Amino acid sequence: MALRIFARAAALLCTAAALPFSVSAQRLGTISFPNSGAASAQGPFVRGMLLLHSFEYPSAAIAFREAQKADPAFAMAYACEALTYTHPVWNQQDVVAAKAVLTRLAPTRTERSAKARTPRERLYMEAVEILYDTGSKALRDTLFAAAIERIVVAYPADDEAKVLHALALLGLNQSVRHEASYMRAGAIAEDVLRRNPDHPGAAHMVIHAFDDPMHAPLGLWAARAYSKIAPQAPHAQHMTSHIFVAMGMWDEVVSQNIIASGPDHDHWQAGHYTMWLGYGYLQQGRYDSARAHLVNLRAHAGQSFALGVRPSLVAMRAAYLITTERWTDSIAAWSLAPMASPTTRAIDAFATGYAALKTGDRARAEATVVALAREETADPGAALENDPAVIRILTMEMRAALAAAGGQADSAVALAQEAARMEDALPVEFGPPRIPKPAHELAGEILLAAGRPAQAQREFTRALQLTPGRSLALLGLARAASRAGDGRVAGAAARELLHNWRAAGSNVAARAEMEGLLRGK
Numbered sequence: 361m362a363l364r365i366f367a368r369a370a371a372l373l374c375t376a377a378a379l380p381f382s383v384s385a386q387r388l389g390t391i392s393f394p395n396s397g398a399a400s401a402q403g404p405f406v407r408g409m410l411l412l413h414s415f416e417y418p419s420a421a422i423a424f425r426e427a428q429k430a431d432p433a434f435a436m437a438y439a440c441e442a443l444t445y446t447h448p449v450w451n452q453q454d455v456v457a458a459k460a461v462l463t464r465l466a467p468t469r470t471e472r473s474a475k476a477r478t479p480r481e482r483l484y485m486e487a488v489e490i491l492y493d494t495g496s497k498a499l500r501d502t503l504f505a506a507a508i509e510r511i512v513v514a515y516p517a518d519d520e521a522k523v524l525h526a527l528a529l530l531g532l533n534q535s536v537r538h539e540a541s542y543m544r545a546g547a548i549a550e551d552v553l554r555r556n557p558d559h560p561g562a563a564h565m566v567i568h569a570f571d572d573p574m575h576a577p578l579g580l581w582a583a584r585a586y587s588k589i590a591p592q593a594p595h596a597q598h599m600t601s602h603i604f605v606a607m608g609m610w611d612e613v614v615s616q617n618i619i620a621s622g623p624d625h626d627h628w629q630a631g632h633y634t635m636w637l638g639y640g641y642l643q644q645g646r647y648d649s650a651r652a653h654l655v656n657l658r659a660h661a662g663q664s665f666a667l668g669v670r671p672s673l674v675a676m677r678a679a680y681l682i683t684t685e686r687w688t689d690s691i692a693a694w695s696l697a698p699m700a701s702p703t704t705r706a707i708d709a710f711a712t713g714y715a716a717l718k719t720g721d722r723a724r725a726e727a728t729v730v731a732l733a734r735e736e737t738a739d740p741g742a743a744l745e746n747d748p749a750v751i752r753i754l755t756m757e758m759r760a761a762l763a764a765a766g767g768q769a770d771s772a773v774a775l776a777q778e779a780a781r782m783e784d785a786l787p788v789e790f791g792p793p794r795i796p797k798p799a800h801e802l803a804g805e806i807l808l809a810a811g812r813p814a815q816a817q818r819e820f821t822r823a824l825q826l827t828p829g830r831s832l833a834l835l836g837l838a839r840a841a842s843r844a845g846d847g848r849v850a851g852a853a854a855r856e857l858l859h860n861w862r863a864a865g866s867n868v869a870a871r872a873e874m875e876g877l878l879r880g881k
Contacts, residue, residue, distance in 0.1 A: 389560030398431035413561030414593035448531020523561040576606035608829015613640035645864025678711035678796035702738035776803035813843035
């Protein structure tokens with residue numbers, strides 16, 4: 361899904377020399393390395409690094425500033441604070457804030473290098489300077505990764521450099537997943553984690569490297585470990601669900617994001633963790649819980665709709681309407697405007713327009729196609745998280761749905777399958793699907809309604825390869841396979857779906873249908 365909530369945790373460390381230091385702080389994990397900071401700076405510095413490994417950026421920056429206060433000439437405390445302003449996997453960077461940190465150490469690059477107390481610290485300082493030098497972000501990210509790799513070569517026992525290198529590799533393609541880089545990063549982090557099973561950064565990077573449906577089983581052991589390594593880091597609790605979503609493990613998705621969202625349930629805010637939680641509820645068939653969750657989040661969003669709140673609410677409303685098929689729910693009429701990103705506006709328009717079509721409001725659905733086309737031509741630089749390819753797929757899907765509703769089955773199938781081909785061409789994503797009605801799932805439903813169950817079965821099978829364990833795709837597969845005479849596949853899909861829905865109660869109408877399918881009725 362959009363909003364890649366990862367970042368760059370790395371920044372770490374430092375050096376050779378004076379104090380070998382090993383710390384488990386605030387139950388955030390354990391790291392061990394020598395550095396030249398004063399004894400009084402060690403506690404906050406290591407705490408900052410542990411927080412950085414778990415992408416708790418504001419808290420990490422505070423800790424590094426505490427280390428600077430304890431040892432004002434400790435260059436690596438400044439370098440590591442500067443690194444809290446780069447989040448490679450999210451493709452986010454605040455160069456101005458980072459340079460302000462470095463300038464507090466010394467006004468020039470040469471003077472800052474001179475303050476590094478060891479050759480190893482100078483290499484780290486040089487890497488950070490490269491990251492915030494001139495040139496495009498993509499170029500600086502590439503040069504930074506190479507600079508960190510030089511530290512690994514020069515100091516092969518430096519696990520912190522290795523984890524930082526793994527993170528840098530994940531960010532090389534500006535938040536677009538590049539499989540070779542991800543696999544290399546995963547191998548590096550896995551090696552560190554096997555030698556230090558309590559290393560939060562190593563576990564975190566293994567999860568990021570493998571959090572797609574094809575590779576997720578490789579990261580399951582790290583996901584199981586990470587929540588125990590850093591139980592006091594909310595992001596660590598959420599991060600495990602990157603693997604759980606990719607494997608359709610909905611109970612774990614829900615439990616981990618409840619923990620990550622914090623103990624004050626009544627005042628949760630819409631955001632990344634609560635969005636994933638809502639998606640988990642939907643896959644469990646707990647539709648009333650998902651609705652209450654969404655209503656609660658909107659009630660506490662306030663008038664300002666802080667960064668991340670509105671896109672999260674849009675995504676949750678879309679997922680709720682599409683999954684529950686409660687087309688006339690009052691939630692469909694909520695106003696969540698204005699929205700800065702054309703893609704966010706398009707997702708919202710699609711979900712509400714699709715719901716309107718299902719209630720027979722064809723005019724509104726046709727107006728949605730016009731609105732989506734308008735968003736396609738919006739300035740792609742107008743906002744973060746904009747993706748014109750997603751808007752094109754949504755437009756194609758709405759046209760397919762309109763054709764199906766108008767009895768034009770062949771045209772509807774062709775449009776839906778074209779949307780599916782476009783979706784297949786997108787970079788592999790993680791987490792809840794960004795497109796609220798995955799295109800292969802839509803194509804399967806249209807084919808099934810057109811009396812072509814064998815073709816529908818193929819579409820649902822592909823949908824489940826991209827979104828394992830997704831309940832609507834399992835429902836479609838069970839129906840299609842049953843009508844195509846493939847009882848084995850139909851039964852397996854129905855059993856998996858009923859497992860998803862075992863806490864759903866009676867609010868999922870298709871539950872009785874699946875139970876009947878398994879009884880042979």
